[in-house]
Each structure stands twice: as C-alpha cells, then as structure tokens.
Amino acid sequence: MYAQLVETGAKRVKSLDEMSPEERAFQEKIDAETKIEPKNWMPEGYRKTLVRQISQHAHSEVVGMLPEGNWVTRAPTLKRKLQLMAKIQDEAGHGLYLYSAMETLGADRDEEIEKLHQGKAKYSSIFNYPTLNWADMGAVGWLVDGAAIVNQVVLQRTSYGPYSRAMIRICKEESFHQRQGYQILLDMMREGTEEQKQMVQDAINRLWWPALMMFGPHDDESPNSQQSMAWKIKRKSNDELRQMFIDQTVPQLEYLGCTAPDPDLKWNEETGHYDFGEINWQEFYDVLKGNGPCNRERINTRKKAIEEGAWVREAAVAYAKKQKQRAAAA
C-alpha cells in the first residue's frame, strides 16, 4: 500500500438525491462497476483524489528505490545483485507507468514531483525507515512488497480505468519481488550462519510495525475513506486490509522460524483471524509529518538528483529543438 491518508475534500458522502444530474449519472456508473475512463465526465473531487493517490503511489515507487540503492552496491553475490537491480529497474518502471496514469487526469508529472520536494505531497511512510543490514533487502521484499500487494490486488478493481490497468501489471511484478524477498530470508535461516540468522530477525524486528503502518490509520480515524469507498477508488478499508496482511504473513513468519516484535500476536479461534497489538500511532503521525529516521535524507536525495540533473534535461530539450530545426531546413 503506497497511498496513506489520501484527502478527498469531502466532509461526508452525498446521497443520490443531493447530487446534480451529472454527479448522479457518474455515481450510478460507479455503482454498476463500469470503469471511468479519461474522457468521461467526473466530479472534481474524484479527479483530485485520484491525482493525489496515484501521485503518492508513483512517488513511493521512486523514493522506494533509495533504501534498496543503499544495498545494491553491497549485494553479496552476483545472483542477489542481479535480482536487486532488476527489482529497482521494475520500480522505476512502475513510477513511470503510474505518472502516466496520473497524467491522463490532466496532472503534470513535474509539478507533482515539485510538490513532493516541497513536502506538500506524501509517499509511503515505510521508505523513511533505514535499511541497516542485508536481510533488510529480503524483509523489504517480503513485508513491504507483500503489504503493497494486499492493497494493490484490491486496487485492480478500482473504478478509474488507467489506474486499475496499471495495478494489474504492477501486481504481477511485485508478487515476484515478494517471493524473491522471502527466499533471501529463507535461505539465510535454513543455511546461514548464526550471524546471518540474527540479521534476519533484526530486519523483521525493525520493519514489522512500519509494514503494518503502511495500511494507514484505523477506519474510524480515516476521514477520507468513506468518500473514496463510495467512489470505489478504495475497495476495502484500512483495517480490513491490515488484517488480511497479518493473516497471510504470520504463517510465513513461523515457517521462517522467526518471531514478530509483538507479544499480543496470537491466533484467535473464534474470529478465525490473528489478534495483534496496537500500532504506535504517535510514531506513524510523526513519520508522516516528516519526523521519521530518513525523511530528510530521502527527500534531499531526490531533490538533489532533479536539481543537479537540470542541465542534462535542458541539454536534451535544446538538442531536440536543434534537430527539429535541422530536419525542417533540410
């Protein structure tokens, strides 16, 4: 899940009676599960909400390359290095693909990136945590891509056509990343040294809670969810998705032979789900406000890349212009 707390601009969901004829026709289309396409009429709030959500998602793919870039130069074997490079390349591709989906809504990639650099646009809180040992590359794949997939599988049915199609394509690649991530951890737990096993447990200890935070606040603390659900941009609530993730992940954790840093985590026979402890919401909101371990570094790295690359992009534009003039003169 790469989009958290996406604003809809709506205090409450309008009933069909309160809507204009256009709004009502739109809502009826949504209710009938007809996909909305770029040329269709849509309420301004719907358009803005989608731009926010898709741009957050795209920013997350791009910022998400940084914690992996931290280890790609130190990957321990040729196989692992190649896998990590391929994953990073996929993420750049997802970013491009999502920005394109966002541009079908009339938004501009450069403007949205500028908002990110000014701190006005969000990206997933998870990428503000540092990657401190090699096992983090496994844990990020398993837990972070895993959490993303839980959300994105549902988003394949999101109401906006281009976003839905982007999700279908992206989900395939992320499932692959997740399996690779898990395999890194499994190999280290099965055949690794004591030190390698400690790396795995340490990575899980640090990334477990931040991964759960990826689903966003509790449903009753999520004021925008209701409108997003009515527009079928969102298809399941934060708490539902978080529970799905926990239920699928805990057996995998046990299979690894590792533990979660949560003493309250246990199977509940009655509900058929795992119970788990309360997330540290203070930490969640702190990270969202910019006070996570790596917020500054992540944004500064991105800003620097774009600022220092300005002359390169200008040169490309100037050269293209010259080429065009030459072609016209010839």
Add this chain to the structure above:
Amino acid sequence: MNQKEALTEYLLRLADSDMILGQRLCELCGKAPALEEEMALMNVALDLVGQARNWYEYAADLIDDGRDADKLAYRRDAHDYRNLLLTEQPNEDYAVTMGRQFFFDVWHYFTLKSLVNASDERVAGIAAKALKEVTYHLRRSSEWVKRLGDGTEESHRRMQDAVDILWRFTGELITPDETDQLMAEAGIGPDPEQLKEDWRGLVKEVLQEATLTPQPDDAWMYMGGKRGEHTEHLGFILAEMQFLQRAYPDATTW
C-alpha cells in the same frame, strides 16, 4: 603464457570490466537526472553484471581450483582485478558518466562483434547474447554524447571537459599486450590493429557530430588495469562491493 592461460586472463578482463562499470552505475541508483534515465542506467548495469557473471563462470571452469563466479568477483583484491582503468573512474557529473560509457561501449561493441566469431564456441555464445545488449548501450551513449555536446553552452562545456578528463584512460582499450596478441592469433580476440582503427573511427565520428574535439592520438595514456595496476579508486569500489563476503567469510549462502 599458453593459450589457456591467455584465455583465462582475457575472460577476467572482460568480466572485471563489466563488473566494475556495472558497479559504478549501481552507485547512481535514485540519483539520475530523470526517471527514464534511472531505468536506462539500471538496465545497462543489469546487462553488464549479467555478462560479467557469464564470463566469470567460464573463467572459473578454466581456473578449476574450486572457486566459482562469486568467489572470483567477491574474493579477489585490486591487484588481481583486470578491468580497464576507464571503468573504475568515478561518476562525477552526467557528462563524465556518459563519456565513460561511450568510450567503453565503442570498445565493447567492436570487441564483442569480433568475439561472436571466436574459434571458442563458449566465448562466441556469450558474446552473441552480449552483443545484442551492447548494441543498444552504444546507441544510447552515442545519443547522449551528441545531446550533451550539441545541447546548451553548459552541457557542451561539461561534455568537452569529460572527453578531456577521460581521454588518458582510452589508450588502454586499443593498445594490445601479449594476452591480446595471443587471443587474436588463436582466432578468439579481435585483431588489435582493426580494433584500434574501428574505435578511433567511430569515436571521432560521434565526437564530431557532437561538436566536440578529441585529444590527439599520441596523447599520453594512463595504462595498467589489464595487468592489475589500478587507479586509487578500485580499492574503494571493492571495499564496498565485497563488504559482505569479506565481513562474513564463513557464510556459504546468501
């Protein structure tokens, strides 16, 4: 030096050059001037490290002392590395990154073009796959040299500076030593004179189109990578790249 020794040496040069340049490109992750470039840089790096793996595997089979491709990549120190000095030069700005890539790609392209016809089948097979990838690398880096050279005033200045900074490392690409001669004689490696002519010809053509000036052919050249005498950069590249294998020597699986 017999032919097997020469081939082993030659394979390590190919592998090490691919590996070190791939590593330099990995350093740029998240720092490229545009998202399209992030993808392209990582794509080129991925090709290079993949090619390195193929060459290392063949070299490991010939060396046959129990070391595999990973051991060759991660457990040899700088004096055993045989990469071209050009590949270990730092990224600096994007003009240096692209200039380095271009000079290397021209050499890589003509070398592989010859290797696809090698009398050694395994070499020919690896080269055939690599040539497809490197044909794209060369097209891309040539385009960038032209864009930057003939773009804005600033990009022209930077690109010319890059050519001037990197030129002294290009002699090594086209100056044959005993290994190169032996490989040519064995019908594996390219004919050194032909390689020199091809490299100079294409480099000059692209630089001219890019409104850039090459340095003279007889300019002083810094050489030594092929015999394990490197610039100060390589030690740091390996310290980072080999960190886990060195810090956890008992680990057999990653």
